[in-house]
Amino acid sequence: MRPSGMHYFPLAWPFILALFLLFLVVAALVEIGILRYAYERMGIPSRYVLAILLLSLLGSAINIPVAQFPPETVSSGGMVNYYGMQYVVPMVHQWPGTILAVNVGGALIPVILSLYLLVKNRLFVRGLLAVGVVAVVTHWLATPVRGVGVSLPIFIPPVVAALAALIFSWRNPAPMAYVAGCLGTLIGADLLNLYRIPGLGAPIASIGGAGTFDGVFLVGIIAVLLSPVRRSGWKEPRVSSANV
Numbered sequence: 001m002r003p004s005g006m007h008y009f010p011l012a013w014p015f016i017l018a019l020f021l022l023f024l025v026v027a028a029l030v031e032i033g034i035l036r037y038a039y040e041r042m043g044i045p046s047r048y049v050l051a052i053l054l055l056s057l058l059g060s061a062i063n064i065p066v067a068q069f070p071p072e073t074v075s076s077g078g079m080v081n082y083y084g085m086q087y088v089v090p091m092v093h094q095w096p097g098t099i100l101a102v103n104v105g106g107a108l109i110p111v112i113l114s115l116y117l118l119v120k121n122r123l124f125v126r127g128l129l130a131v132g133v134v135a136v137v138t139h140w141l142a143t144p145v146r147g148v149g150v151s152l153p154i155f156i157p158p159v160v161a162a163l164a165a166l167i168f169s170w171r172n173p174a175p176m177a178y179v180a181g182c183l184g185t186l187i188g189a190d191l192l193n194l195y196r197i198p199g200l201g202a203p204i205a206s207i208g209g210a211g212t213f214d215g216v217f218l219v220g221i222i223a224v225l226l227s228p229v230r231r232s233g234w235k236e237p238r239v240s241s242a243n244v
Contacts, residue, residue, distance in 0.1 A: 006101065009061045010210035012079055012086035016057075019217060023053055026221055043120040043175055044113075052113060053220060059105030060213050063206045069198045071097040082143075082151045087210040089147045090203050098197055099204050106216045107190075107208025110182035117175040127179050130164040134184025135192070142189040149202045150193040151211035157185040158219045181219030185212055 009016050027050050044052070079086045102108055118127050137160045138152055145151045161181030165173035168180075190207045197205045208216055 006063050006065060006090075006099070006204065007061055008088055008090045010088055010103070010106070010206070010213045011060075012088060015085060015214070019057055019214070022221065023050075023057060026050075026053060043117055052109065053217075056105040056109050056217055056220065059109055060103060060209070060217070062104040063101035063204055063209060064104065064108070065099050065101045067100040068096060069098040069100065069205070072198065072201065078147070080145055080148045082145050082148070082211075083153045085154055085214060087145070087148045087151065095203050098200070098202050100194070100197070101204055101206045101209065103206045103209035103213060105208070106206070106213035107186055110208065110216055110220075111186065114179045114182045117179050121172070121175045123169065123176055123179060126168040127176060130161075130168045130176055130180035131184045131187065133164045133167075134160050134180045135188030138185050138188035139192045140188075142193050144193070144196045144200055145211065146200050147202055148210050149197055149200060149205040150189055152185070152189045152215055154214045154218065157181045157189075157212075157215035158221075160184070161219055178219060182216055185216055185219070189215075 011019070030049055078089050080089060081087075118124065123130075134157065138156060141156055142150045142152050158177075158181055161177045161184065162173070164180045164184075165177035169176035186208055189212050194205075204210075
């Protein structure tokens with residue numbers, strides 16, 4: 001196994017650059033206060049928001065192998081187009097078969113943050129219901145893609161997560177949207193579709209990697225914007241100004 005084949009950005013460079021540009025836009029919005037209060041209502045101090053997003057983006061290039069499917073002929077190199085996105089198929093030589101891995105930026109970091117938000121905001125029962133809704137929808141819409149694994153249209157996770165959050169936690173939907181979007185997508189699109197991986201010829205089937213990373217990453221941004229949390233967030237600076 002060549003280590004260089006395990007670690008790579010799951011999207012083609014134009015799309016990775018687009019996500020970096022989106023990250024810079026979010027950074028600017030946080031700095032001027034527009035998103036700062038929305039993320040603080042999620043239970044994340046504003047000074048940690050950018051670090052989490054940046055680590056998720058950079059961590060998408062790191063895959064931790066956890067298992068191996070039976071040997072088969074796998075694809076090597078090139079790009080795969082799916083719903084307008086281009087996913088990378090790593091260059092591999094003498095590969096033993098499909099390697100099952102966990103993506104740091106698309107699975108490990110979002111799961112840790114989701115569990116933190118789940119406990120901090122006491123979303124136990126409602127959170128599980130929202131995660132279940134997202135998992136059902138993403139599982140239904142996930143599609144096997146040869147050379148990549150299981151993929152999902154990019155805007156499905158954040159849109160479904162935002163709707164689920166408005167239903168189960170309309171007073172403070174932002175943390176619910178993140179938890180439901182991340183955990184629901186990883187469970188519904190990736191974990192429940194592991195049985196579909198053999199035979200697709202994917203060198204690496206990464207949980208939270210190519211096929212789902214873009215959607216999981218956007219959950220942290222778009223799900224908050226789609227929720228009416230910004231309106232609540234604007235009340236805080238007004239109160240503060242009145243007190244001054």
